[in-house]
Amino acid sequence: MRTSILKSLKPDIIVEMLGMAVAFENWKKVMETADILYQCVQRIYEERQYHKAMELPIPHVNLERPLVYYFGLSHLMCGMAHQNLGAYEQARDCIYKYAELGWMEDLEGEGLLVVDEFRFLAKTNLYAVDILSGNIELLEEYVAFLQDNLEEILPGLNTILQAALMYHLDVADILHTFAEQIDEFESYEDAENISYYYSYCFHLALYYRKYDRLREAVGLTVQAMHIANQLGNDCNFKRCTALFESLRESATAEQISEYRKVLMQCLDEYETGSHTF
Known part of the structure; x- marks a missing residue:
């Protein structure tokens, strides 16, 4: 997706769209929307890292939660969609992605709590995928x-x-x-x-x-x-x-x-x- 489009998107609005897609069990739409969310927050993170490296003021983006939450949610929702479609290997791959989000820089306070929450969700969801896999x-x-x-x-x-x-x-x-x-x-x-x-x-x-x-x-x-x-x-x-x-x-x-x-x-x-x- 083009950068100009990504810049116009609001992560919290995309989260609401994800919720609607999940409610209607439209798993294809869930995966598509989760990918858009991932691309959107990846752009925000890369822009922050660039400004930090260049010693420029960090651009402010209005977010309801720490940025790491949106990374985790994008993988979580994609994994949920794969699991409901019976694609357990793909679901497992998504789980591994949000099992450890500590790679992000500048995590502190609430962000670290979010990392722990997704680590726990990964544990419980991996049990589910493994059992459903047989x-x-x-x-x-x-x-x-x-x-x-x-x-x-x-x-x-x-x-x-x-x-x-x-x-x-x-x-x-x-x-x-x-x-x-x-x-x-x-x-x-x-x-x-x-x-x-x-x-x-x-x-x-x-x-x-x-x-x-x-x-x-x-x-x-x-x-x-x-x-x-x-x-x-x-x-x-x-x-x-x-x-x-x-x-x-x-x-x-x-x-x-x-x-x-x-x-x-x-x-x-x-x-x-x-x-x-």
Whole structure:
């Protein structure tokens, strides 16, 4: 991308664009936007280093966070996109890039904290990629890691359920281990955790369907539908609808009534203009 274009871009605006692309699970757009963010902050960093070397005043760029954050985020988002597309080697390469951001000069205070945060994220995300790649012998170690880092349990269980579906694993004991924390998932209010909770419900429904716990699968599917509608994610809503229909014969009258209620809520929102399809 031309320097003149890069100079006109604002990193924090690009971060907002990344968030929207992730919300709609447009992984190609996530990778494209993450690359633009990387190029943008790379230009800023190189310009700063040039002015420093020439003993010129450092150009001021209005940023909400330390510059190192944007480097880390660009690699993190690109890795997330590759992981969701099943390209685990490419995801691993991205993880290595934000695992150690200490190469940047003039890191201090908040910048050093950001480096540590990305180092931790790299550790947890490398577990996820390795397990999804088929290294299921890491599961026991990963469970111990989650027990020491409770804030990672929800995304961690998503990884474990996906691996269970991919590699035909029985993870009932792991779910039991985190039963107390699982009871708290529904109370989460921030958008990121709500999104993770949708994924947890949906994948657990698939897992229960596989093991013939069909009524539980139906209940989780309806719960996932509620969340998908709350998030305005029509693609996920359609997935839930398809899953419910595959389980309809096992649904109770109460579950069917709840399912119809969610559908009518969507129709009401469409007719009032508060939701668009």
